[in-house]
Amino acid sequence: MDNSKTFWLPEKASTFVDIVDPAFDLFLWISIFFFGLIIILVTVFTVKYLRRRPNQLATAQITHNLTLELGWTIIPLIIVMGLFFLGMKGFLHMRVAPSGYMQVNVKAQKWSWSFEYPSGAVNDTLVVPVNTPVKLAMTSRDVLHSFYIAAFRTKADVVPNRWHALWFQATRTGIFPVQCTQYCGTNHSYMLTAVKVVEPEAYQEWLATASDPGKGKTPAEFGAILYQKRGCNACHTIDGSKAVGPSWKGIFGKQETTNVGMVSVDEAYLHESMMTPTAKVVTGFQPVMPTFQGVLSDREVAALVEFIKTLK
Numbered sequence: 001m002d003n004s005k006t007f008w009l010p011e012k013a014s015t016f017v018d019i020v021d022p023a024f025d026l027f028l029w030i031s032i033f034f035f036g037l038i039i040i041l042v043t044v045f046t047v048k049y050l051r052r053r054p055n056q057l058a059t060a061q062i063t064h065n066l067t068l069e070l071g072w073t074i075i076p077l078i079i080v081m082g083l084f085f086l087g088m089k090g091f092l093h094m095r096v097a098p099s100g101y102m103q104v105n106v107k108a109q110k111w112s113w114s115f116e117y118p119s120g121a122v123n124d125t126l127v128v129p130v131n132t133p134v135k136l137a138m139t140s141r142d143v144l145h146s147f148y149i150a151a152f153r154t155k156a157d158v159v160p161n162r163w164h165a166l167w168f169q170a171t172r173t174g175i176f177p178v179q180c181t182q183y184c185g186t187n188h189s190y191m192l193t194a195v196k197v198v199e200p201e202a203y204q205e206w207l208a209t210a211s212d213p214g215k216g217k218t219p220a221e222f223g224a225i226l227y228q229k230r231g232c233n234a235c236h237t238i239d240g241s242k243a244v245g246p247s248w249k250g251i252f253g254k255q256e257t258t259n260v261g262m263v264s265v266d267e268a269y270l271h272e273s274m275m276t277p278t279a280k281v282v283t284g285f286q287p288v289m290p291t292f293q294g295v296l297s298d299r300e301v302a303a304l305v306e307f308i309k310t311l312k
């Protein structure tokens with residue numbers, strides 16, 4: 001099978017390709033057929049019924065033509081009903097995961113994705129085994145986002161205070177882009193990640209390490225991993241350049257100007273900044289940071305603090 005992208009459709013990598021692509025092609029060809037038919041008829045009629053002489057008489061008034069009227073009602077009706085059943089069948093199949101699926105929870109936030117596995121592993125890219133049904137239970141921590149894997153032909157909105165499910169079964173290994181397809185603020189266009197489809201053995205191996213990312217690492221090294229994996233890097237840089245949030249470079253120990261006055265950046269302040277970001281808002285920035293209450297464990301907060309301390 002040729003899995004590469006075509007003029008119309010992106011590359012193919014899931015079982016849904018067999019449902020979506022033929023339906024898309026059918027819709028496309030029906031549209032092309034009627035587009036062609038209409039253009040041809042308009043042209044033919046324009047030439048045929050052109051008024052050639054100023055005193056040319058119009059044809060006698062025709063009130064109706066039953067055969068023609070029934071024809072242009074019934075034929076399109078049959079076509080659209082057929083398309084409806086085709087679409088409905090695929091839609092239902094794509095909404096209900098088959099038994100024996102593996103579940104991953106997905107949390108969207110401005111502007112990153114976080115994938116949480118039952119083993120406790122949390123990652124910023126989605127890693128899944130090939131030829132296995134995977135169900136995603138998705139919610140958002142802030143605004144409306146939308147989760148889209150073009151190569152898998154699947155997409156669903158990710159809404160705060162609600163869980164949306166989506167499933168897929170990847171048919172080959174590889175790395176495929178995941179996009180947010182709902183405008184969700186300044187850095188929406190950077191809200192990209194990937195789904196990495198691997199062999200089942202490689203998946204088990206990955207899961208074992210990902211389930212305990214702090215293992216054998218110093219707190220600061222663990223913090224550096226969390227900076228990426230927890231999406232802090234969507235808004236904070238570590239090189240001193242200003243982004244949506246202040247850079248972490250050299251903040252530890254300095255005096256920060258906030259909406260409640262000057263504060264010194266110590267462990268307690270950093271902890272509070274993660275749990276209750278709106279308590280003290282750094283001057284010159286919007287209060288857009290989501291809370292990480294219930295998201296970061298004490299150990300993770302401590303690791304992030306240690307990481308920030310190293311950024312002199």
Ligand SMILES: [Cu+2]
Nearest residue numbers: 145180184191
């Ligand atoms: Cu988004």
